[in-house]
Amino acid sequence: MRRLAAIMDADVVGYSRLMGLDEAGTYRAVKRCRDAFILPLVAAHGGRIVKQAGDGTLAEFASVLDAVACAVAIQRTMHDHAGGAEAERLELRIGVHLGDIVADDGDIHGEGIAVAEHLQEMAPPGGVCVSQQVYDQIGLKVDFPLTEIGCRTFADLPGPLRAWRWQPGGAAGEEPPAPAQTDPLPGKKRPSIAVLPFVNLSSVEEQEHFSDGFTEELIATLARCRWLRVVARNSSFTFKGKAADVRRVAEDLGVKYVIEGSIRRAANRIRITAQLLSGETGMLLWAERYDRMLDDVFVLQDEIAGQITGTVEPELGFIEFAALRGHTATDMDAWNIYLKGLWHLYKFDLENLRISKALFEGAIDLEPAFAQAHARLAYVHIQLGWYGPLDERAERIADATALAERAIALDDREPAAHLALGRARALGGQPQRGIDHLRNALRLDASFAQGHFALGQALCYVCRPEEECV
CATH class of the missing domain: 1.25.40.10 (Tetratricopeptide repeat domain)
Structure with missing residues (x-):
């Protein structure tokens, strides 16, 4: 049977990590949290628990106002009891959506469930995230502030999802948060790299254009590696023609690694040498030489830039991982x-x-x-x-x-x-x-x-x- 309902999706923050640290203790803490806070508050607000699996809880309410009030009450209670036996080490994310569901033998299905789950993922730890449909119904009827956080798109939803959030300590007049970070990877620890202009060691003056063009192609090819931060061409080329210490270059450009190299040409043969250096120590981490016939300049640049990238990318992965040995x-x-x-x-x-x-x-x-x-x-x-x-x-x-x-x-x-x-x-x-x-x-x-x-x-x-x- 299809009907309109308010759906609340709650999930424990960092559940997998907590289970890895203390499986039995985490299981007990989640159970205490459910028994002491979630189940009584859902019942008190007229809701029904639909499903409990692992760290997740799915509930439905006839009233959207009751659903949001319940979500906020759960988070406030968790916040007030932080460090107590029932809430030990746990934080929740909660999402609330108002939409169509299909009821079937005690369970519920439909797109509204997926929307609530995405809202839960967007919620801050200890906070609540609600859809535009929910906000339209409750915006002026609640005594706590809701802040718009913009739109997100998801592959399994037909259109953008606009959301609003609440978290403990928010004030009605607080400024909206800064736009969400668009970087698809956590940026602070991503390895960063600069490609210095390859040095032309040939006596042919026109070869300078080939050297610069190859450097640009290598920068562009490396930039396709989504997990690398690659310094732009204009910044790297400020060091063209300068014999600078690699450690100083890395410091000035704010990078962890540097690639440098040279190009030599004799008649129709060309040799490209590339090396990867540590920006911190100046130590050589990897080097390779490529000998080719110079038939098609652009094909050659694409080929060698691709080979260097295909080698340097996994090499950096190994180097980055080696630094993590002994860490948990x-x-x-x-x-x-x-x-x-x-x-x-x-x-x-x-x-x-x-x-x-x-x-x-x-x-x-x-x-x-x-x-x-x-x-x-x-x-x-x-x-x-x-x-x-x-x-x-x-x-x-x-x-x-x-x-x-x-x-x-x-x-x-x-x-x-x-x-x-x-x-x-x-x-x-x-x-x-x-x-x-x-x-x-x-x-x-x-x-x-x-x-x-x-x-x-x-x-x-x-x-x-x-x-x-x-």
């Missing part, structure tokens, strides 16, 4: 937890896949808009479907599809998101849709080795392997 998830931020998850993912065995799943979930708990963590978590589900029990495969592929779509909604230029969705579609019986997403991944990053492998595999499924060879 409790003393790392979302970016470093993500890096640790990558390391375990690429072991490709069940034990490490399960570890990487928990780590990516922990990164998402800390940074809900971390697109690349959603994408890699989707990829973990694909691998668990492949290596795990056969009877779980369909569910794993469905989970991977949902996570990959969420990653694309957060950042549609993230190659790893298209990779995960492409593999999920191909393995889920939609090979052509999978191939389209895999081609998107390679359009975004032509150096993406995983993307080339996955595309070749998908083309083999449909007996077209020769297409990946051209």
Whole structure:
């Protein structure tokens, strides 16, 4: 039966991380929180608990005013009891939406459930997020301030979702928050890199244009790596022709790594040398030499820039992860937890896949808009479907599809998101849709080795392997 209802979705902040630290203690704390706060307050406001799973609680109300009042009462009570036995270590995010639902044997379904879940994800820890439909009904009827936080788009919703938020301590006249961070990755810890102008060591004056053009192409190619912060050309070229200490360059440009190199030409042959340096110590981390025939300048620039990027990107991943050895998830931020998850993912065995799943979930708990963590978590589900029990495969592929779509909604230029969705579609019986997403991944990053492998595999499924060879 279809009806209009107010839906409240509540979730524990950082649940996966807390379970990793103390599974039994976290389970008891969540149960105490439900029994002491959530269940009594839902009942007191005329609501009905529909579902309780893990750290999540879904409830419905006949009155939208009652639903929002209940959500705020839960958060205020949690805030007042912070540190007490019932609320120990726990914070909640709560989303409330007013929309159509379909009731079926005690359960409820429909788009309104998905909207409430997205609102919960957008809510600040300890706060409440409501949809525009809710605000239109209650805006002037409540005694607490609601602040507009703008619109977000989601792959599983037909249009933008406008939302309003409340959190403890807010005042009616408070200024609206700054616009949401558009960076799809946590920026503070992302590795940063500058490419210095490649030095022309040839006697041919025209070769200077080739050197500058190659440097620009390498900067542009590296910038397609969504997890790298790459200094723009104009800043890097201020060091052209200067013999500067790499450590001083890194300090002036605010980067962690520097790439420099040289180009030599003899007749129709060209040699490009590139090296990756630590901006902190000036130590050489990686170096390579590329010898080619100079037939088509632009093809050559694209090829070598792609090869350098395809080598430097994973090299930086290994270097960044090596710095994390000995650290646990409790003393790392979302970016470093993500890096640790990558390391375990690429072991490709069940034990490490399960570890990487928990780590990516922990990164998402800390940074809900971390697109690349959603994408890699989707990829973990694909691998668990492949290596795990056969009877779980369909569910794993469905989970991977949902996570990959969420990653694309957060950042549609993230190659790893298209990779995960492409593999999920191909393995889920939609090979052509999978191939389209895999081609998107390679359009975004032509150096993406995983993307080339996955595309070749998908083309083999449909007996077209020769297409990946051209």
